[in-house]
Amino acid sequence: LLLMLSVLLVACGSSESSNNGNSAAGDSGEKKVLRISLGLNDQTPLYQSSLKFKELVEEKTDSLEVEVYHSGQIADDRSAIEMLQFGTLEITIPSTAPFTTFVPEYGIFDLPFLLTDTKIVDSVLQGPFGDKLAEKASSQGVIQLAWWENGFRNLTNSKKPIKTIDDLNGLKIRTMENEIHLAAWSAMGANPTPMAFTELFTAMQQKTIDGQENPYPTIHLEKYPEVQKYLTETNHIYSPFIFLISQKTWDGLTEEEREIVKNAAIEAGEHNRNLSRETAVSSLEELKGLMEYNKIEGAELEAFKAAVQPVIEKYKSTIGEDFVNEFLAEIEKAQQ
Ligand code: KDG
Known part of the structure; x- marks a missing residue:
């Protein structure tokens, strides 16, 4: 029994390390795994839109597989960002607030009462200013592919x-x-x-x-x-979510895969904004009763x-x- 158990353990260990190898290095012929770490649970718009991202990526290519982990199963926001820097995790979608210790300019969102409605938010973020800020993430070994939405706090x-x-x-x-x-x-x-x-x-x-x-x-x-x-x-x-991918992961993707991943992050981001806004209305109604x-x-x-x-x-x-x-x-x- 002990022998069987140790054989099993070795087998599990090796399949896990080969899986990690796939996600980081992208061995040819095998699928590259993109794991997404989320802090929120699987009922939230963040999780639902991450599934949308998975669907969009996987319908366009057989070479990538997306796995979504919710409720901090992998890590909290700050640790997940650090894992991206080390290349031990591929994607995370944190609030901007814990990212300000990496890139201080994201602190504009922490100044209270400045962004007051979603029309203003969209006009500021979905244009050149939003792009300019997103580019600043790359100094930290991570790439911001899209703006998603946490919402008004x-x-x-x-x-x-x-x-x-x-x-x-x-x-x-x-x-x-x-x-x-x-x-x-x-x-x-x-x-x-x-x-x-x-x-x-x-x-x-x-x-x-x-x-x-x-x-x-x-x-x-x-x-x-x-x-x-x-x-x-x-x-x-107003609390944005930022769709971050590890620079190391990005470097291991082909041009075509990068295009697919970036477009899916943007499209799923639109899905996320709509869903977050609808859910904010329905959630408030429910909360008023509770x-x-x-x-x-x-x-x-x-x-x-x-x-x-x-x-x-x-x-x-x-x-x-x-x-x-x-x-x-x-x-x-x-x-x-
Ligand atoms: O997945 C995102 C969460 O980890 C977190 O960013 C949610 O706004 C949040 C908070 O209060 O920490």
């Missing part, structure tokens, strides 16, 4: 309704691993803690934190109402904006003053 907590900025006082909020988010929530009076997405549900369940902020589809489909009672519409941040909901607006919204203004000013230079000004000009152009 809103606040939940287990303690009390948040109606005024004073209600945030001392509230323990999980943020993404991002300096500007920490500074912004501190400026609004909360007590923020950075944490990988993969640890978030347990932290809410065990009450080591009181609240968190994410787009409606995540709040609903990751079942946060099971551990959070209050939902506050703040729309404080949580106590209110919206920050009018004078109260102005108080939130005023509190984070010094943070915006402070981080302009970290991101790059000229680049932030270019971003602001793009927003203004889109508003006309």
